Amino acid sequence: MSKHLRHRAIALAFLVLPAAAVLAQQMPPAPGTQERPQGSGISREISFPKIAEGKWTGPRLADGQPDISGHWSNTIANHNNFTDPQGGIINDPSPRAQRPGGPREERAPSRISDPADGQLPFQSWAAEKVREFQANFNNPIKPEYVEPLARCAPGGVPKSFYWHGYEIRQYPGHVLFMFNNGYRLILLGGRPHLPERLKLWNGDSRGYWEGNTLIVSARNLNGKALFGRSGEFFSENATVDERFTFANDGKRYNYVAVITDPTVFTRPFTVTIPARRYTEADTPNGWHYEASPANYDGKALLHERHERICHENNGGFGSPAVISIPGQKTN
């Protein structure tokens, strides 16, 4: 099997493997975290530590940036469900659906950390649109009910941080996030954003470091990516102010973003997404750490990340459907 198909097969395998086998391939929990006793796929922690903003005492790059380059992934769940991350796909009719049992507090908290109820402060028309999406997601009779990632659209902000694992590379004046599908290049320094009318899937990002925290303003977002299979969204008028706060041991960071969009919401709200680092000490896996051993003379294991293609190989991450669009090959 060729590599591009193999990658997809790995991802699919994780959907059908018994839950215990999946968990066996995942890492033991970090201190201060709790794991779900069972789950499937990407689900893991049910709680995670806060990371205080403050001084950076870890290693630095030659240009002074905290050195956080490497492989990272979220610790909770994928984009199945935004506010109940381990709650499974809403209204999922699949026999292998992850059906959450037990009380809500036994699953990871909502990614909404403010308001305190964990719910998005939608205006009524927007809440109705989300309900409509959720009602139709599992049988998408209109194109707008297909989650865009199922068509290999870029993950956008913030969804890219809770899909698959990703790599961060750093350079003087730049922090590069390499997702499986698209990238974000954070330009450090005071340069102006692109003209406001330009709207992009992954937006336009400016940032700077303050101690252990990378502070980023994401603008020029087109709002098309949605937040996941639960259909939440913001409009092309949204602004996202992000803080990536890294633990000084370099093992974790928390993403905390304030999203403001008077077109869709009644007030700004805060999204929190925990992430952990993956290294050669971890076993590669199809969700968080799609790495392979490098072919070289060194004795130590060295991982590298191969090409990621979604669109060209029609490997849509399509639960439940990728519908045919004229001029567009699909699977």
Place this chain on the structure above:
Amino acid sequence: MSAHPIRSGPTSSKPARHAGFYLALLLSLFAVAGQAASGNIPRLNGKPDFSGIWQTTSAAEFDLEPHIGREDAPPGPGVIEGGYIPYLPKALEQKRKNFAERQSKDPRVKGYTLGVPRMIYAPYPLQILQRARDITVIPQYGYSIRTIHTNGTRHPVEDNDFWLGDSRGHWEGDTLVVDVTDFYDETWLDRAGNFHGTGLHVVEHWKFLDANTIEYKATLEDPDVYSRPWTLSVILHRHREKNFQLIEDYRYTLPYDQYYPPKKP
């Protein structure tokens, strides 16, 4: 044209005593001037630093071979040493078929990853970000990022079909030499239907002509498609406009992007 390094100074500890040294130094300086402005190029860890945003002004993307103007291409003198691609007879038939169907069959039309070497001479900006261990090439067109590993690693042991191939680079003096294998056969080389197979093997030579100009050469071999290796060459110019940056171009999303996000009734 040699791309080999030039020793920048004498190795003897007492060279100044010898008149011959001055002659050698003089000749050496001429040689430097004739090859590249190696004293003035940006460097990272002693190696040329290609970091920046680059773009060709050539018409290579429209047709690598010499061609007159046509509806979908400006004229161009071609960028191939010797003029034309040495296709095997069957491959030449395929190329002609591709040309006839180019408006619909070119993977570019769907917004697909352009592949290597096409991503380098496509008429769009590309950004290079460089570390000691690797060189990252981000083309504005599409979303696929290319990594050129420069950490002494080799191609993967297993065979792979990568749209961008697998790139392993090393330095020969001030020239970056990149060996690229493990290709997929669904990328084209230009808009005129020039193509390759999965057996493609590319060897690239990147070097500064001056601090704002890169000479890029790619030698392509594919025994299933070409009768012999052949070489193309383009020049890449640095974007120096104030605040110039890449703007994402994920145009493969255009068939469906009107469906998102939901609109207020």
